[in-house]
Amino acid sequence: MTVKPSFNWLRLRRLWRPAPVRRHYDVVIIGGGIHGLATAYYLARTHGIRDVALLESHYIGFGGSGRNTAIVRANQRTAENVRLYDEGLKLWRTLTDELDFNLMFFNCGTLNLGHSEAAVNAFRMAASTHNHLGVKSELLDPQQCAELIPGLDISDRLAFPIHAGLYHPPGGVVRHDAVVWGLAKGAAAHGVHIHQGCEVQGIDTDGSRVTGVRTSLGTIRCNRLGIMAGGYGAAVAAMLGIELPIHPLTIQAMVTHPLKPFLHHVFSSGAYHVYANQTLKGEIATGAHMDPQVNYTNDATAYYLKHQAEALVELMPALRGVRFMRIWAGLADMTPDMAPIMEGHLGYDHLYLDAGWGYFGFKSGPVAGKYMADYMATGERPEMLKAFQLKRFLEGRYSGETAAVMKYGHWD
Numbered sequence: 377m378t379v380k381p382s383f384n385w386l387r388l389r390r391l392w393r394p395a396p397v398r399r400h401y402d403v404v405i406i407g408g409g410i411h412g413l414a415t416a417y418y419l420a421r422t423h424g425i426r427d428v429a430l431l432e433s434h435y436i437g438f439g440g441s442g443r444n445t446a447i448v449r450a451n452q453r454t455a456e457n458v459r460l461y462d463e464g465l466k467l468w469r470t471l472t473d474e475l476d477f478n479l480m481f482f483n484c485g486t487l488n489l490g491h492s493e494a495a496v497n498a499f500r501m502a503a504s505t506h507n508h509l510g511v512k513s514e515l516l517d518p519q520q521c522a523e524l525i526p527g528l529d530i531s532d533r534l535a536f537p538i539h540a541g542l543y544h545p546p547g548g549v550v551r552h553d554a555v556v557w558g559l560a561k562g563a564a565a566h567g568v569h570i571h572q573g574c575e576v577q578g579i580d581t582d583g584s585r586v587t588g589v590r591t592s593l594g595t596i597r598c599n600r601l602g603i604m605a606g607g608y609g610a611a612v613a614a615m616l617g618i619e620l621p622i623h624p625l626t627i628q629a630m631v632t633h634p635l636k637p638f639l640h641h642v643f644s645s646g647a648y649h650v651y652a653n654q655t656l657k658g659e660i661a662t663g664a665h666m667d668p669q670v671n672y673t674n675d676a677t678a679y680y681l682k683h684q685a686e687a688l689v690e691l692m693p694a695l696r697g698v699r700f701m702r703i704w705a706g707l708a709d710m711t712p713d714m715a716p717i718m719e720g721h722l723g724y725d726h727l728y729l730d731a732g733w734g735y736f737g738f739k740s741g742p743v744a745g746k747y748m749a750d751y752m753a754t755g756e757r758p759e760m761l762k763a764f765q766l767k768r769f770l771e772g773r774y775s776g777e778t779a780a781v782m783k784y785g786h787w788d
């Protein structure tokens with residue numbers, strides 16, 4: 377008896393196919409994360425620049441783009457950051473249609489918990505900035521926080537009792553793998569060549585120009601080069617002797633076994649170094665801890681597992697006894713002010729850099745790619761990117777995002 381397969385696997389189409397490596401491209405982008413992919417996509421789609429190669433040393437999504445906890449929101453602290461992330465948040469729906477690929481955007485809302493008077497004051501300031509810029513954000517009292525997040529302990533029993541929450545309804549989660557695959561599909565459909573297993577080992581220059589890259593697949597020449605290598609961005613820039621104020625730190629995350637749906641929003645606490653949400657599969661995805669020393673490891677640690685379990689159970693005692701199934705880690709490229717660097721003509725004509733996103737780089741991927749594509753296509757810095765120049769560090773004009781993290785805890 378022959379068994380007829382219920383699903384015809386042969387009819388499955390690949391999202392994109394590898395292309396032969398050419399020895400010259402108009403544009404080469406280093407890094408197959410969401411930033412590199414989005415830039416390549418918008419270069420081809422918006423500007424018609426299709427002679428583009430995206431070079432990835434491992435596989436697309438190997439870096440932070442495939443390791444993050446998928447939280448998206450726009451409630452940053454400073455106006456220039458709020459504007460950028462707000463546009464980024466609005467892009468998810470457009471992209472889902474444009475790419476014809478379900479990115480699984482779930483705008484369930486995010487709640488930041490404050491555990492001190494200082495945190496509540498910072499929330500007030502942040503909420504006024506958000507509302508002034510048309511971004512929804514409101515201050516909740518502890519009782520309202522508990523109504524939003526069932527099981528949240530708002531008693532005085534906590535080492536750091538909850539004073540208030542900053543609720544941001546438009547935030548939520550997007551499926552990170554889907555974003556990587558969707559952008560790769562979209563970029564390839566517009567003619568971009570994606571070369572995986574292609575490590576850039578050196579960068580060639582001639583006077584004030586970058587002329588190409590030396591890779592594990594041979595030399596590739598180009599007219600314009602984009603460095604979008606996430607946690608490895610500073611190391612790639614160092615190939616040209618460019619020293620960036622970026623420190624790669626390891627950040628970890630984990631998921632529990634699946635539970636019946638009960639947690640319908642993302643919550644986070646800076647004081648406890650924890651954020652959590654429930655995935656569509658029912659797991660509690662949680663993270664926040666960052667190793668304090670500069671390193672390039674993607675290894676998780678037992679210390680962190682213990683810290684995360686303790687923090688989660690303190691805030692949500694009902695989770696005691698729930699087991700973690702999986703833990704992983706990735707790199708975060710930290711700048712001194714926790715805002716990114718998006719720069720052009722960096723020491724060389726037509727050398728572009730998009731880096732320093734720390735743990736905010738997933739939510740900003742498509743919007744950063746859109747503006748970096750504008751920059752690379754025209755050579756002119758878009759207005760939106762003026763606040764993110766490298767020279768701000770030399771001029772002492774730091775962005776105020778550090779305070780956003782220290783005061784009210786954005787660890788996602």
Ligand SMILES: Cc1cc2nc3c(=O)[nH]c(=O)nc-3n(C[C@H](O)[C@H](O)[C@H](O)COP(=O)(O)OP(=O)(O)OC[C@H]3O[C@@H](n4cnc5c(N)ncnc54)[C@H](O)[C@@H]3O)c2cc1C
Pocket residue numbers: 406407408409410411412431432433434435436437438439440441442443444445446447448574575576577604605606607608609612627628629663704705706707708730731733734735736737738739740741788
């Ligand atoms: C555990 C964790 C949780 C996080 N949670 C969130 C979150 O909830 N929300 C959020 O917004 N952000 C989050 N982030 C941060 C976010 O994931 C990153 O900021 C973002 O993915 C950066 O994207 P990218 O494209 O710049 O870099 P990456 O995704 O890191 O891509 C860079 C790519 O460059 C490649 N590369 C490096 N060197 C070379 C070379 N020499 N040649 C060729 N290729 C090279 C790497 O292999 C890598 O694939 C989290 C990060 C981690 C690790």
